[in-house]
Amino acid sequence: MRAKTLAATGLLLAVLAEACSVGILGLSGWFIAASAVAGASAYSAFSYLAPSGGVRAFALGRIATGYASRVVLHAAALRRISVARLAVYDQAAESEGTGWSGQSLDRVMADADTTGMALIQATTPVVVAAVMTAGGCVAIVLAGYPLVALTLAAAVIACTVLAAAAARRTDDTTRTRGLLRTELVTTVEAWPEMASLGATDQLAHRTLQHLAAFEGRRNRHAATTARALGGTRAVTATALLLTLLLTARAGATVATLVFVALLSAGVLANAERLVTAAGAWAQSRQADAHLASIGEEETRRPAVAKTFEAMYDGHGLTVAGYRLPETPTRDAREIGFAVAASQTLVITGPSGSGKTTLITAIATALRQRPGPAVVTAVLADDYLFTGTIADNLRLSNPTVKDVDVADLLGVMGLDRAGVEPLTNVGVGGRGLSGGEQRRLHIARALVTQPDVLLVDEPTTGLDPDTATEVLHAVRRRLPQAVLVVAMHEPPGDRRPLGPNWTTLSVG
Numbered sequence: 185m186r187a188k189t190l191a192a193t194g195l196l197l198a199v200l201a202e203a204c205s206v207g208i209l210g211l212s213g214w215f216i217a218a219s220a221v222a223g224a225s226a227y228s229a230f231s232y233l234a235p236s237g238g239v240r241a242f243a244l245g246r247i248a249t250g251y252a253s254r255v256v257l258h259a260a261a262l263r264r265i266s267v268a269r270l271a272v273y274d275q276a277a278e279s280e281g282t283g284w285s286g287q288s289l290d291r292v293m294a295d296a297d298t299t300g301m302a303l304i305q306a307t308t309p310v311v312v313a314a315v316m317t318a319g320g321c322v323a324i325v326l327a328g329y330p331l332v333a334l335t336l337a338a339a340v341i342a343c344t345v346l347a348a349a350a351a352r353r354t355d356d357t358t359r360t361r362g363l364l365r366t367e368l369v370t371t372v373e374a375w376p377e378m379a380s381l382g383a384t385d386q387l388a389h390r391t392l393q394h395l396a397a398f399e400g401r402r403n404r405h406a407a408t409t410a411r412a413l414g415g416t417r418a419v420t421a422t423a424l425l426l427t428l429l430l431t432a433r434a435g436a437t438v439a440t441l442v443f444v445a446l447l448s449a450g451v452l453a454n455a456e457r458l459v460t461a462a463g464a465w466a467q468s469r470q471a472d473a474h475l476a477s478i479g480e481e482e483t484r485r486p487a488v489a490k491t492f493e494a495m496y497d498g499h500g501l502t503v504a505g506y507r508l509p510e511t512p513t514r515d516a517r518e519i520g521f522a523v524a525a526s527q528t529l530v531i532t533g534p535s536g537s538g539k540t541t542l543i544t545a546i547a548t549a550l551r552q553r554p555g556p557a558v559v560t561a562v563l564a565d566d567y568l569f570t571g572t573i574a575d576n577l578r579l580s581n582p583t584v585k586d587v588d589v590a591d592l593l594g595v596m597g598l599d600r601a602g603v604e605p606l607t608n609v610g611v612g613g614r615g616l617s618g619g620e621q622r623r624l625h626i627a628r629a630l631v632t633q634p635d636v637l638l639v640d641e642p643t644t645g646l647d648p649d650t651a652t653e654v655l656h657a658v659r660r661r662l663p664q665a666v667l668v669v670a671m672h673e674p675p676g677d678r679r680p681l682g683p684n685w686t687t688l689s690v691g
């Protein structure tokens with residue numbers, strides 16, 4: 185079933201379930217009162233069978249539709265969540281290299297969940313309240329009490345206004361909580377470094393300030409909701425009293441009075457739920473807005489010029505129209521180059537000259553082109569996942585055999601450092617040294633057997649001999665690949681790059 189049909193079915197079932205509840209309330213109230221009156225009069229011909237059968241039918245209907253609505257609405261909400269999550273993943277994949285952190289992904293996932301659950305927490309109570317109010321008012325008008333129906337409708341409208349006003353003042357506590365969690369995690373991680381700088385007091389002060397701000401927001405939020413709920417209860421209590429008075433003054437029988445009172449109570453109970461529904465609706469609006477703007481706050485990568493083109497045709501890589509920005513050491517200029525298969529290009533330049541940005545732009549452009557070419561980029565801040573060395577290698581190629589893993593560790597010189605396939609890398613790879621992490625990043629790229637391999641600073645953290653060994657291993661393993669490496673300086677020993685290599689200085 186399509187998501188919209190599923191949601192509509194769920195809403196219909198939820199309305200039916202609530203209608204059954206109100207039906208039980210109204211009918212049983214009327215029945216009890218009418219039985220009491222009939223029982224008191226001698227030789228009464230009052231039918232006990234039909235109303236009690238009706239109450240049982242409502243009870244069974246409520247159970248069936250209640251369960252069914254829950255199942256269907258959850259299925260619809262889960263579909264919404266998966267659609268929203270997939271959109272986030274797609275966007276994260278497209279914006280590769282723009283600094284998506286685990287924490288920001290975590291936050292947008294929470295936003296996707298809020299958007300999906302809005303169907304249950306916001307839409308359903310509003311639809312149920314609207315239909316029940318309309319139905320209740322029609323029933324009361326048909327029973328001959330239009331003024332009572334008007335009072336009921338006015339009370340529900342007043343509750344809606346109160347709920348909407350409270351929702352407008354509601355803070356985005358979900359997001360605040362997410363930001364606070366991020367702050368706390370960062371604080372724990374930064375603690376040893378801050379301790380070595382003698383700055384733990386400042387760190388603690390900063391964290392406490394965030395905690396206090398969160399506490400303040402949460403209290404404000406709770407107070408706003410409590411005020412709105414208090415206001416709503418005052419309105420519904422007054423409305424209930426008025427409906428009773430108006431019905432009694434119109435000369436209703438006791439049974440009808442009880443029927444109208446209970447029906448009104450059912451309708452007003454739904455109106456009270458509008459406060460929490462409006463809060464959930466406001467949160468989901470905020471989550472939608474965040475989802476619509478995802479990537480904007482993350483994008484650190486500058487936009488590339490429209491003239492930029494990168495292409496790999498099986499024989500080599502061609503880059504044209506790439507615009508380097510002006511820096512203190514050079515004017516802005518446009519560059520282009522070609523690197524044949526089996527050739528190596530070393531891009532050199534001082535810090536901040538734009539090497540990483542160029543490599544990322546090429547990788548993204550090549551991946552956006554249709555075709556079977558495998559393009560792999562190793563960037564400076566590549567992530568290692570908690571698990572073993574073998575787990576990390578198999579992330580990029582699940583078919584890698586144990587013997588290949590051991591072999592790769594050998595060619596990267598990692599076995600000498602005591603690193604084995606089953607060595608745990610620790611959180612984010614922090615169980616390994618910087619140089620070991622770098623070699624593992626590169627080994628992970630090698631197992632994808634890329635046609636084009638782009639590596640940013642392949643020798644970071646390595647001594648000259650190990651750096652030579654690693655570059656050698658890369659070229660030997662991928663004899664036919666286009667290899668582009670970005671380095672501050674070309675390596676001292678250039679032999680490992682193979683006979684076919686050129687440099688491009690962007691400094």
Ligand SMILES: Nc1ncnc2c1ncn2[C@@H]1O[C@H](COP(=O)(O)OP(=O)(O)OP(=O)(O)O)[C@@H](O)[C@H]1O
Nearest residue numbers: 484486507508509534535536537538539540541542
């Ligand atoms: N083509 C470009 N257009 C606009 N800005 C750019 C471009 N290339 C790089 N920059 C900006 O210049 C700065 C440095 O870029 P980048 O990190 O790519 O340099 P780098 O040479 O890799 O530096 P490092 O060696 O320190 O890692 C960044 O702020 C980046 O946004």
